Every structure is written in structure tokens, then in C-alpha cells.
Amino acid sequence: MLSGMRMRHIPIPQAIRESLRCFAAAFSAKKLTLQLYCVMIAKLKTQLSKGGIPVLDRFEKFSLAISEINRYWHKLAAEELAPYGLKAAHATYLTAMYRHREGITVPELCEECGKDKSDASRMLAILEEKGLVSKQTSGGSRYRGRMLLTDRGLEAAEHVCRRASLAVEAAGSDLTDARREDLYRSLESITQNLRRLSREGIPQE
Structure with missing residues (x-):
């Protein structure tokens, strides 16, 4: 490479x-x-x-920036979810389910969060054990049933969404609206290109 x-x-x-x-x-x-x-x-x-x-400066800056953003976000998320007995990894599922308060299937949740079935099943089992989510079966299948936030789950999801919004706002406080828009557009483009490369492989020189 x-x-x-x-x-x-x-x-x-x-x-x-x-x-x-x-x-x-x-x-x-x-x-x-x-x-x-x-x-x-x-x-x-x-x-x-x-x-x-x-x-390479560009390669190094990009790699280190992604690494640091990921580390700091997990630290902040872990602190906010600690009162609920959860870890940072649960934040992705809570926020996704908060966007689908009418319920969401496990396959849909995997797609939404970019996770595989085993990770989703493990995280959801913990959330269910702590009384934050419940399952509605469909045709006798729990896998194809819809996952719903309980009242306590909704409280936790609202908390992490609110705190995440504050963190994002504070992290980007030095950016103008135009620079912020450029940043998100660039990140979206990079993500799409990397997703394509992961499917098709890196082109030969």
C-alpha cells in the first residue's frame, strides 16, 4: 500500500x-x-x-487524527454511560435506536451502526439484561422482531444524544459554519471512498 x-x-x-x-x-x-x-x-x-x-505528512495526520478522535470519543462516551452500567460501545446502538423509536430489527440495526450480527447480538443482550431494550417477536422469530427502547432505555439514549451534541458543538467551536460543512462533506467523501476500496480492493499502480 x-x-x-x-x-x-x-x-x-x-x-x-x-x-x-x-x-x-x-x-x-x-x-x-x-x-x-x-x-x-x-x-x-x-x-x-x-x-x-x-x-508522509498527509497519511500521518489523517491516521493520527482518526485515532485520537476515536480514543477521546470512547473516553467521553464511557464516562457518560457509566451511571447506566454501560460502556462506550453501547452508545452507537442507543443513538441508532433513539432515531428509530418505533422499533428496528437486528439486521436494520447492524446496517445502521455498521456492525456485524455477533457484535449487535452481544451488545443488545447486555442492553436487554439491564432493562434498556425489549424485543418484539415477529412470526416466532426474535431475530426478525423489532428492538424497542424501554422507558429507562429512552432516558439513557436521550442523555447520550444530548451530551454527544454538546461534545460535538464544543469540539467544533473554532470552526465557522462553512468550514464545518466542508469538514463533514470531506469526511463523507473519504468514508464512501474507503468503503468502495474495502469492497473492490486498492487499485494497482
């Missing part, structure tokens, strides 16, 4: 070659989660620095 980016004529140490190979393999196999991505980027950055190979 990086060998064609200003590194073509620089000898690459074996350790870095192996990191690049693992990175590409995970990406191609569609197993490159955000957490794994951040770990690999940090490792690769360290190896590049030790190997005397220049780190």
Missing part, C-alpha cells in the same frame, strides 16, 4: 515490509477494524521512524 508512495527507491527493512504485508492482508480480507487500524498505524509509524524512512 505504501511502497508506491515516495518510498519506491528507498530500501525497506524486513520488519516494515512485514507490517505493510499484514496491513494489506487485513484490508483485503475486510478485517481491518478501526481498533486494528490504529494499532497497525502506530506500529508502522514507529518502524518507519526507526528505519529512517520519511512518514
Whole structure:
């Protein structure tokens, strides 16, 4: 992935070659989660620095920014959900279900949150155990039934949505409306392009 980016004529140490190979393999196999991505980027950055190979500014800034945003958001979300006995990972499900207060099926929720069935089932089981969501069966199938927020679940979802809005507003307080619009438009474009690359693979040079 990086060998064609200003590194073509620089000898690459074996350790870095192996990191690049693992990175590409995970990406191609569609197993490159955000957490794994951040770990690999940090490792690769360290190896590049030790190997005397220049780190690309744009690549580095983007990777570190995504990593930091993810870390800080999880820290804030965890603090806000602690009173409900939940972790940061539950915030995504609560906010999605808050947008679908009439109920949402598990497949729809997976699509909405960008999660797989096993993760959704695990998170929903915890939310149900804590009395925050309930299931309505459909034709005897709980999987195809609709997930609904209980009164306490609605309270938790409203809390995290309200606090998230305040956090986003504070984080972007230095941005003008025009710059904020450009930022979201750019992030949407990058996300769509990465989604396409994850399906089709990275083009050959």
C-alpha cells in the first residue's frame, strides 16, 4: 500500500515490509477494524521512524487524527454511560435506536451502526439484561422482531444524544459554519471512498 508512495527507491527493512504485508492482508480480507487500524498505524509509524524512512505528512495526520478522535470519543462516551452500567460501545446502538423509536430489527440495526450480527447480538443482550431494550417477536422469530427502547432505555439514549451534541458543538467551536460543512462533506467523501476500496480492493499502480 505504501511502497508506491515516495518510498519506491528507498530500501525497506524486513520488519516494515512485514507490517505493510499484514496491513494489506487485513484490508483485503475486510478485517481491518478501526481498533486494528490504529494499532497497525502506530506500529508502522514507529518502524518507519526507526528505519529512517520519511512518514508522509498527509497519511500521518489523517491516521493520527482518526485515532485520537476515536480514543477521546470512547473516553467521553464511557464516562457518560457509566451511571447506566454501560460502556462506550453501547452508545452507537442507543443513538441508532433513539432515531428509530418505533422499533428496528437486528439486521436494520447492524446496517445502521455498521456492525456485524455477533457484535449487535452481544451488545443488545447486555442492553436487554439491564432493562434498556425489549424485543418484539415477529412470526416466532426474535431475530426478525423489532428492538424497542424501554422507558429507562429512552432516558439513557436521550442523555447520550444530548451530551454527544454538546461534545460535538464544543469540539467544533473554532470552526465557522462553512468550514464545518466542508469538514463533514470531506469526511463523507473519504468514508464512501474507503468503503468502495474495502469492497473492490486498492487499485494497482
